[in-house]
Amino acid sequence: MTTLRITTERxxxxxxxxxxxxxxxxxxxxxHPVLTASGCAASGRELDPFCDVTAIxxxxxxxxxxxxxxxxxxxxxxxxxxxxLNGIGLQGPGIDAFLDTDLAWLRERGARAVxxxxxxxxxxxxxxxxxxxxxxxxxAVEVNISCPNVEDxxxxxxxxxxxxxxxxxxxxxxxxxxxxxxxxxSPDVTDIVAVARACVDAGASGLSLINTLLGLVIDTxxxxxxxxxTTGGLSGPAIRPVALRCVWQVHAALPDVPLLGMGGILSGxxxxxxxxxxxxxxxxxTAVFHDPSAPARVGRELHxxxxxxxxxxxxxxxxxxxxxxxxPDVPGGSDGAVGADExxxxxxxxxxxxxxxxAPAGAPSxxxxxxxx
Amino acid sequence: xxxxxVSGEVLSNRKVGDYHVLTLVAPGIAESARPGHFxxxxxxxEDTALLLRRAFSIYRVQDRGVYGxxxxxVIADAxxxxxxxxxxRTHDAVDIVGPLGRPFTLPxxxxxxxxxxxxxxxxxxxxxxxxxxxxxxxxxxxxxxASEPRLFGTLEAKRLATQVxxxxxxxTAGERGRVTDVLPDxxxxxxxxxxxxxxxxxxxxxxTRQATAAGAHVQCAVEESMACGIGVCMTCVLPVVGNGGVxxxxxxxxxxxxxxxxxxxxADVGTVPADTYGAPEAxxxx
Numbered sequence: 001m002t003t004l005r006i007t008t009e010r011x012x013x014x015x016x017x018x019x020x021x022x023x024x025x026x027x028x029x030x031x032h033p034v035l036t037a038s039g040c041a042a043s044g045r046e047l048d049p050f051c052d053v054t055a056i057x058x059x060x061x062x063x064x065x066x067x068x069x070x071x072x073x074x075x076x077x078x079x080x081x082x083x084x085l086n087g088i089g090l091q092g093p094g095i096d097a098f099l100d101t102d103l104a105w106l107r108e109r110g111a112r113a114v115x116x117x118x119x120x121x122x123x124x125x126x127x128x129x130x131x132x133x134x135x136x137x138x139x140a141v142e143v144n145i146s147c148p149n150v151e152d153x154x155x156x157x158x159x160x161x162x163x164x165x166x167x168x169x170x171x172x173x174x175x176x177x178x179x180x181x182x183x184x185x186s187p188d189v190t191d192i193v194a195v196a197r198a199c200v201d202a203g204a205s206g207l208s209l210i211n212t213l214l215g216l217v218i219d220t221x222x223x224x225x226x227x228x229x230t231t232g233g234l235s236g237p238a239i240r241p242v243a244l245r246c247v248w249q250v251h252a253a254l255p256d257v258p259l260l261g262m263g264g265i266l267s268g269x270x271x272x273x274x275x276x277x278x279x280x281x282x283x284x285x286t287a288v289f290h291d292p293s294a295p296a297r298v299g300r301e302l303h304x305x306x307x308x309x310x311x312x313x314x315x316x317x318x319x320x321x322x323x324x325x326x327x328p329d330v331p332g333g334s335d336g337a338v339g340a341d342e343x344x345x346x347x348x349x350x351x352x353x354x355x356x357x358x359a360p361a362g363a364p365s366x367x368x369x370x371x372x373x
Numbered sequence: 374x375x376x377x378x379v380s381g382e383v384l385s386n387r388k389v390g391d392y393h394v395l396t397l398v399a400p401g402i403a404e405s406a407r408p409g410h411f412x413x414x415x416x417x418x419e420d421t422a423l424l425l426r427r428a429f430s431i432y433r434v435q436d437r438g439v440y441g442x443x444x445x446x447v448i449a450d451a452x453x454x455x456x457x458x459x460x461x462r463t464h465d466a467v468d469i470v471g472p473l474g475r476p477f478t479l480p481x482x483x484x485x486x487x488x489x490x491x492x493x494x495x496x497x498x499x500x501x502x503x504x505x506x507x508x509x510x511x512x513x514x515x516x517x518x519a520s521e522p523r524l525f526g527t528l529e530a531k532r533l534a535t536q537v538x539x540x541x542x543x544x545t546a547g548e549r550g551r552v553t554d555v556l557p558d559x560x561x562x563x564x565x566x567x568x569x570x571x572x573x574x575x576x577x578x579x580x581t582r583q584a585t586a587a588g589a590h591v592q593c594a595v596e597e598s599m600a601c602g603i604g605v606c607m608t609c610v611l612p613v614v615g616n617g618g619v620x621x622x623x624x625x626x627x628x629x630x631x632x633x634x635x636x637x638x639x640a641d642v643g644t645v646p647a648d649t650y651g652a653p654e655a656x657x658x659x
Binding site: 039040041042046047049050062067068069070071072073074075076077079081082083084086088091092094228236237286287288289290291292293 | 375376377378415422423424425426468470597598600601603604605606607608609610611621622627642643644645649650651652
């Protein structure tokens, strides 16, 4: 009988307390808070065998431009410590082929789609938004403004609040009122809040934070930059603290603006940090190159992390870390897991003789505060 | 069929010349793999700072056995990720995705074929040779490397082939020189209809030239640096002429790694030729 049990019963993962994982980015309602990131999942089709694209929040498609683009020469990629540098040059099929094949596939597959658009002039963005207005299955438009503006000597839109504002307002005007417009901001600015504010004032329904950081790798054998395009965008866990800081600053300044957080998220714990900093949803990008099932896995792990911290709804955790340590409102039945680094750990660590387990909820002891230093 | 992601396990790790042959338990991957397919491995363990997977063409598969399906890969220690793999021990866990890419296309008829391998690029050619032999093809091998320890599979080649030529650049085994120093003669003698090649890009370019001149159809498995291996990152592209004569930047991972040699613009690899679809770039963007 024992043998029979062993062969028929698989070890079940410990049942998690239910957590309402649904969230929203403006009018875009998401049953699940983890999305892909633009440029890291193509248009979902290649990822689908490894990660059911209908089960995640949405597929954020690779930035599409008006015309087909060959992209840059190779090498296009360099691995860096806990990250990578890429200079793809926005290779893509152009908006016509995108609508006919990529978006059509997502629609038939039943996946939610956030369509990322990129251009080199304000007019490009407006035209792209108009094309999307007449397409079915556009859950939201993400505006990739980390592109050089040919009308302003190649100055990147995202680095200039006025240029960013011009693009966003053009896209907002051209987009159906019920479809959210998300502006994707670059961290390569002195004051990200100023750009965020400019985009929101221009009509952005939400903000995607962050795009890659501009970086460089030199090959000491060839004595030349590794990438054919010299510089490239740095992504991966190496940039996570920068991304988290950006989400934190923007949420602190604009608490009502929905934020889609991203930058080096590899695990549910990483995603949890973005939520606590103020993100209503997160994108998993470079992690897909490491683990093609990452978006689904991060979702499961985020669920576990939220449950372990005592949250019953994801939305209750959004921006939670902004509350001071003395804030009385601690989520239901938590045993001190929220509010202290040392105890906001994985559930198994929390159960296995947590030395701080008897600390009062939400109030770290002196010992914990010391441990944090 | 189709690629899957599995948590694999190292069954054995043995040194062969300058390389390591890693046998991994990879249930579900071995069963659907065809010669020319590749797999990607996560490297560095759970908390690794090496984010990108490493791609390896499949050397051998055992689709059933005591341990379930296994795949054999040939690893050259060429950096921190591959070094980690060469240090793996029996029972170590390795995340595996595969089988990926487009495999070699097989001739319908029992034709004469020549297989050309540079260094450990020869890895996928032995399973291919067996398949071709079963179809009644005559199989010749040309294997070359910089030096004897960097040759891979010469004994297997001798067992499988009608004729085998070995070259090393330093003369430590076979004839001194490169595969392309002996290939034209081999092709002339055998009258090969098809040439299959795998190795460094300059070798593939030269082999394509010689084989095409000899009137043979050429299939090349290319080595391009990849980030994802599944077609989402657009890193591993090269200029390939499609039907209708239009050049496109195709992904080695999903449109290859096997390409018809005469379709690849070898001289332009690493560039975007001006007549490529979507070129020239109006602006630079990231």
